[in-house]
Amino acid sequence: MFTKRRAAETIITTGNEMTMQKNSVAYEKFSSIQTNIQFMEKRAGRIQTIAVTSANKGEGKSFFITNYANTSALYKQKTLLIDVDFYNPKITKQFKTKLMPGLSNILVDMVTFEEAVIPLENKYLSFLPIGTLPPNPLELLRSEEFKQLLEDLKEEFDLILLDCPPVNLFTDARVVAAESDGAILLINSLATTEQDVLKSKELLEQVDANILGAVLNNKRYNNKQLASYNYY
Numbered sequence: 001m002f003t004k005r006r007a008a009e010t011i012i013t014t015g016n017e018m019t020m021q022k023n024s025v026a027y028e029k030f031s032s033i034q035t036n037i038q039f040m041e042k043r044a045g046r047i048q049t050i051a052v053t054s055a056n057k058g059e060g061k062s063f064f065i066t067n068y069a070n071t072s073a074l075y076k077q078k079t080l081l082i083d084v085d086f087y088n089p090k091i092t093k094q095f096k097t098k099l100m101p102g103l104s105n106i107l108v109d110m111v112t113f114e115e116a117v118i119p120l121e122n123k124y125l126s127f128l129p130i131g132t133l134p135p136n137p138l139e140l141l142r143s144e145e146f147k148q149l150l151e152d153l154k155e156e157f158d159l160i161l162l163d164c165p166p167v168n169l170f171t172d173a174r175v176v177a178a179e180s181d182g183a184i185l186l187i188n189s190l191a192t193t194e195q196d197v198l199k200s201k202e203l204l205e206q207v208d209a210n211i212l213g214a215v216l217n218n219k220r221y222n223n224k225q226l227a228s229y230n231y232y
Helices: 025-044 061-074 090-094 103-107 137-141 144-153 172-179 194-206
Strands: 049-054 079-083 125-128 159-163 182-188 211-217
Touching: 025 061, 025 211, 049 061, 049 172, 049 194, 061 079, 061 090, 061 125, 061 159, 061 182, 061 211, 079 090, 103 137, 103 144, 137 144, 137 172, 144 172, 172 194, 182 194, 194 211
Parallel strands: 049 159, 049 182, 079 125, 079 159, 182 211
Antiparallel strands: none
């Protein structure tokens, strides 16, 4: 079990990209997704590790996962956000942690989890950056060390969100989804084709991933009150 915490001076502020007012449309939509997953837990058991992926690049995956993590933390769920996208570690770059040790360094036993994890502004939310980019990321994610890390983290956190690369482009997403309690697929209504979605679903099903559902973004509503908000 992990008990050690990083020093206060290492706390990273998340900025406007993760700030949501409780009365905002965004907050309500993310809260709704969280509620839906909680209902799933009543039927299928506890869901602690969730792999988030998309069919292709640029479909809103990183925006979704950071805000979903923030929503969970606002509900006082102890939440860990892990960057698992070795090809485009967007969240690691966003939080300016590119040169810090992270997931890859833990898996090769260079640092401990306690040395790499970073607390964020909300005391219920922590972040694990990607770490040093390895020549063999897929091998690391297939390792027993990765599987054991996820199991150990379940003892410390209520929810663990893994930001994966696009499933149609990289095998890594399938490997992580197979080791997770569930997977969420991001769909961009303006870019993702039906063929892309069907291919993503097929690839996840091939590894027996528990597909929790899909999130559709860039969808405009007719309701005038929502016309200016085009994420969900």
